Amino acid sequence: MTAGRALVIGGSVGGLFAGNLLKQGGWEVAVYERSAEDLAGRGSGIGTRDTLFQVMRRIGIVPDPSAGVSVRSRIALERDGKVSHEFVVAATNSAWDRIYRPLREAFPREDFHAGMTLEAIEPAADGVTAMFADGSRVAGDLLIGADGIHSTVRGIILPDATPRYAGYVAWRGILEESDLPPEIHRALFEHFSFGLPEGELIIALPMPGRDADTRPGHRRYHWVWFRPVDFERGLPALCTDIHGRCHGTAIPPPLIRPEVLEEVKAHADAVLAPQLAFVVARTRVLMLQAIFDLDSPRIAVGRTVLLGDAAFAARPHVGAGVTKAALDAASLADALAELEIDAALARYDRERRAAGSTLVARGRQLGTHLEAQHKPRAERRGAELRHDPAAVLRDYGAAVITPAEMGETG
Numbered sequence: 001m002t003a004g005r006a007l008v009i010g011g012s013v014g015g016l017f018a019g020n021l022l023k024q025g026g027w028e029v030a031v032y033e034r035s036a037e038d039l040a041g042r043g044s045g046i047g048t049r050d051t052l053f054q055v056m057r058r059i060g061i062v063p064d065p066s067a068g069v070s071v072r073s074r075i076a077l078e079r080d081g082k083v084s085h086e087f088v089v090a091a092t093n094s095a096w097d098r099i100y101r102p103l104r105e106a107f108p109r110e111d112f113h114a115g116m117t118l119e120a121i122e123p124a125a126d127g128v129t130a131m132f133a134d135g136s137r138v139a140g141d142l143l144i145g146a147d148g149i150h151s152t153v154r155g156i157i158l159p160d161a162t163p164r165y166a167g168y169v170a171w172r173g174i175l176e177e178s179d180l181p182p183e184i185h186r187a188l189f190e191h192f193s194f195g196l197p198e199g200e201l202i203i204a205l206p207m208p209g210r211d212a213d214t215r216p217g218h219r220r221y222h223w224v225w226f227r228p229v230d231f232e233r234g235l236p237a238l239c240t241d242i243h244g245r246c247h248g249t250a251i252p253p254p255l256i257r258p259e260v261l262e263e264v265k266a267h268a269d270a271v272l273a274p275q276l277a278f279v280v281a282r283t284r285v286l287m288l289q290a291i292f293d294l295d296s297p298r299i300a301v302g303r304t305v306l307l308g309d310a311a312f313a314a315r316p317h318v319g320a321g322v323t324k325a326a327l328d329a330a331s332l333a334d335a336l337a338e339l340e341i342d343a344a345l346a347r348y349d350r351e352r353r354a355a356g357s358t359l360v361a362r363g364r365q366l367g368t369h370l371e372a373q374h375k376p377r378a379e380r381r382g383a384e385l386r387h388d389p390a391a392v393l394r395d396y397g398a399a400v401i402t403p404a405e406m407g408e409t410g
C-alpha cells in the first residue's frame with residue numbers, strides 16, 4: 001500500500017496512537033487538537049493493561065508497567081467502615097500523563113496543531129478536506145476522527161449515532177497522599193476500595209502523583225462516585241451555575257454551585273463508610289461528569305474513519321477506553337500497511353466495530369444497578385435490584401475482558 005496524507009482530528013490518546021503508528025508506516029500525518037492547553041494536565045488515575053504497553057512499545061516508547069502505584073486487593077467497605085468483602089488481585093494504577101506525555105513527545109511537534117477546532121469536512125472519492133474554525137482548509141487522503149465521545153466528525157458522517165446518557169453522573173476528586181491521616185491511609189492506600197450504598201457506587205484508588213511521581217508520600221488518591229440523576233431535571237440543575245446559567249450536560253468545576261457541593265459532602269457523610277466520606281469531604285475540587293456511552297453502526301464512511309471514544313465509548317466501569325483507543329489505532333495502521341486504502345478501511349470497520357460493541361455492552365452490564373434506579377422498583381430484576389458486592393469486586397474493570405473481546409490478536 002502506498003502511504004498518503006492523514007489528517008487526525010483530536011490530539012488526545014486516540015489521536016496520538018493513530019498519528020504515531022501511521023507515521024511509522026510512512027504516512028504524512030497532521031494532528032489537529034481543539035484545546036490550546038497541554039492535555040497532560042487532565043491528571044486522573046487510569047487502569048492499564050499489558051496490551052496498552054505493547055502498543056506503546058511498537059511506537060518506540062519503553063514504558064515501565066511496574067512504575068505505577070500497586071494495590072494488593074479490592075475491598076468493599078460497609079457504612080460502618082468495616083470490610084465486608086475482599087477480592088485478592090494485585091493491580092498497578094497509572095496516571096493519565098504517564099500514557100499521554102510519551103505519546104505526545106514521540107510525535108513531531110511541528111505536525112501537532114493545538115487550538116484548531118474542526119468544524120466541517122468535505123468528502124471526495126479519493127480524499128477529504130477538513131475545515132477549521134479559523135477558516136483554514138486542509139486536504140488529505142484519509143481523515144481520522146479521534147475527537148472523543150461528542151465527536152464533531154461523527155456528527156457529520158453519522159448524525160444519528162449519538163451518545164446515550166447512562167442515567168447517572170460521576171463525581172470525581174483527587175487528593176494528595178499527604179492529605180490522608182495515618183489511619184485512613186492504612187485502611188485505603190493498599191487497596192482498590194468500593195462503597196456500594198443503595199443505588200450508587202464509589203470507587204477509590206491510589207495513583208501516581210504530580211509528574212508521575214510514585215515515591216511514598218508524593219502519590220495521589222483518586223475517587224469516582226457514580227450517582228443516579230435524571231436527565232430532564234436533575235442533570236440541568238447540577239449543571240446550572242450561581243447566575244442561573246445552565247451549561248448543558250457538563251459544568252466547569254469552579255462554576256458548580258456551593259449548595260450542590262454541600263449536598264454531595266453531606267450525602268457522603270450519610271451513606272458512605274467514614275474513610276470514604278473523609279476522602280470526599282477533604283477533596284478541594286470536585287469534578288462532575290455525566291456518564292454517556294456510544295455504540296456506532298459504522299466506523300468508516302468513505303475516506304473518514306472514527307477511532308477511540310469517537311467510534312465507541314464504553315462506560316468508565318470497564319477501565320479500558322485508553323487501551324481500546326490504542327488497539328483501534330494498531331488495527332488501522334496494520335490494515336493500511338497490508339491493503340490498499342479502501343479495502344483497509346473496510347477491514348478496520350469490521351474488526352473494531354465488533355470489539356467496540358462488546359466493550360460498550362460490558363459497560364452497560366456493569367452499570368445495570370445504577371441505571372435501573374430510574375425504573376419503578378417493582379419492575380427491576382436481578383442486578384437491577386441490588387449490587388452483589390462479591391460480583392462487583394470480581395467483575396469491575398478490564399481484567400475480566402478477554403483478549404478476544406478486546407479484539408487483541410497477539
Ligand SMILES: Cc1cc2nc3c(=O)[nH]c(=O)nc-3n(C[C@H](O)[C@H](O)[C@H](O)COP(=O)(O)OP(=O)(O)OC[C@H]3O[C@@H](n4cnc5c(N)ncnc54)[C@H](O)[C@@H]3O)c2cc1C
Nearest residue numbers: 010012014034046047118147148308309316319320321322
Ligand atoms: C470518569 C472516567 C474514568 C475513566 N477511567 C479510565 C481508565 O481507568 N482506564 C481507561 O483506559 N480509560 C478510562 N476512561 C476512558 C478514557 O478516558 C477514554 O476512553 C479516552 O480518553 C478516549 O481517548 P480518545 O482520544 O478517543 O478521546 P478523548 O480523550 O476524549 O479526546 C478527544 C480529543 O479531541 C479533541 N476534540 C474534540 N472535538 C474536536 C474538534 N472539533 N476539533 C479538534 N479537536 C477536537 C478534544 O479536545 C480531545 O482532546 C475513563 C473515562 C471517564 C469519563
